[in-house]
Amino acid sequence: MLKRTHHCGQLRDTDAGSTATVAGWVNSYRDHGGVIFIDLRDREGLTQLVFHPENKEAHDLADKLRNEDVIAATGKVVPRAEGMANPKLATGAIEVDCDTLEILNKAETPPFTPDEAGKVGEAQRLKYRYLDLRRPAMQKILRTRHRVTKIMRDYFDEEGFYEVETPFLCRSTPEGARDFLVPSRLHAGSFYALPQSPQLFKQILMVAGLEKYVQIVRCFRDEDPRADRQAEFTQLDLEMSFVDQDDVMNTVEGLVRRIWKQVADIDVPPVQRMTYAEAMDRFGSDRPDLRFSMELIDVTDLASQTEFKVFTGSIAAGGQVKAIRVPGGATLTRKQTDGLAEWVKQFGAGGLPICKVENGTVATGVAKFIEPIAGALIEKLGADDGDLICFGVSDKKSVVARVLGELRVKLAHELKMIEPGQWKWLWVVDFPLIEYNDEQKRWDSLHHPFTAPSDEDLALLESDPGAVRSKAYDLVLNGSELGGGSIRIHSPQVQQKIFNLLGIDDEAAKAKFGFLLDALKFGAPPHGGLAIGLDRMVMHLCGTTNIRDVIAFPKTQNGADLMTEAPSTVDLAQLDELSLRVQTHHAPDKAV
């Protein structure tokens, strides 16, 4: 086999006169009857090869070359004649005039070539992922992902962290997301669960005295995927002892600052902080997108002065009326605003009252109901002619926040109000510790049950648990939650109290988390940490909104791998070994 001396992105006019051997895939071929041109592709780029009829043996072989054949070729690097250079290629100043060609492997005609893959349907790309991944764009993403994890490991090494692996075969914990289960052969009828995160292990590593732990680790949650969510995903997971919230946040800020500088050459300024309460009030979201304004304004007092029953009814029921001003939104048609009204219903709204601002007063929509407050409303919102005003109305303040919070993001995108190239970082802090679950009639952790309550609110735990804030913090970038963490409870007494509040009785707590409660008794240092979604971080750096783009072998929305056709049925013998039987009405034909 010819050994390669240069890769396909390497040769320049200064190499002219030397002999080079290159290897790669045939990206395209152009046969002119006499001279044959091959664009050869490898990981690093494209180089043009030329075969002249004078070198008969090589030329005859080259005549048979087709897309995606794998070859190696040796020849003289020659400068291209004046006007023949190809400015589109980094190597466009030269070509390799080949006298030796070795066909390392012929390729069948591929369903699509890497050149075309950008236009091919995603299902095709996933089925033939090895062809899709030959695209320079995909290789660039994988390279970026590699660089990000490399920077992470270097950074945490410098900061004194140890990377420690935690088990994939874990005990199932009923809290949180649905577990992926793995049947145990040695314990018939028992199951492992794949970790939703290494949460408990990393806390126990703190009890063990590791002090600073980090891991880039796969996590598994058996929930339905979304564009930015996959059942199997990767977290940067870290935990630190003898620290407070600021220590963790500063450590993470230092990391993202280095990553953004080295990968994107962008300086991350000190990240601003906002309380959960303020985020919900001003933006209707715990992960506000600060790249545009359209803040939520409370107009309950004005709305209560109208005769509009939609407003007054909700207010009387303890609800709220808030409004957003959509700059230039008056251009939206009736059909479009009706569409929005329909769209907000999925978030619990009855509809979406709107009006437009014309000639210094309100018009269309619900204008006739709110004319008495028109002047005050326009002043309060700072509205101008040509603006659209949307009202969020509900008996529940949480619904008002959700509706307007989702609406402002949708409108900002649709009306192209987001200036590209912005990186708006934010820490959201002071989350509530718990929230009341109306359906289940109980308190649920907002973060997880090991999150420490804030010291000032400790006294409220019994009197007004819903008002207790926690030492939890989320890192938000451009309206997307990149990661989150908290200071943990290190006192077994406080932990017990929280379990009680959450309705986890002593017996259940002992059964589920006994090992953690035990560990906390034997000298647990104060500790806290955070986890960042690596896939999402790489998505931001690569400018994609599709998580499948940043995962080499992703799964579809159905949890299927189109290339390997996982999941699949298994032999009865395998089930027998595991003491499992598949219910026939659920099983595909082959399983029974």
Add this chain to the structure above:
RNA sequence: GGGGGCGUAGCUCAAUUGGUUAGAGCACCGGACUGUCGAUCCGGAGGUUGCGGGUUCGAUUCCCGUCGCCCUCGCCA
């Protein structure tokens, strides 16, 4: 589990109100061509219109079911 969109040649798409032999570009095959770089020119082959059923004289088109892919609500401590 719910809502929406899509499925036609290897790939990306078209096909009038339900009406002749389902078309185009790229890819593929054959030929021509000694400087192209999305090569060009000539010719050719290629279809279970996702699958199953129904309505109809006639279905890519309408209806029902089903499968697959995408977006989304629920879900995601």
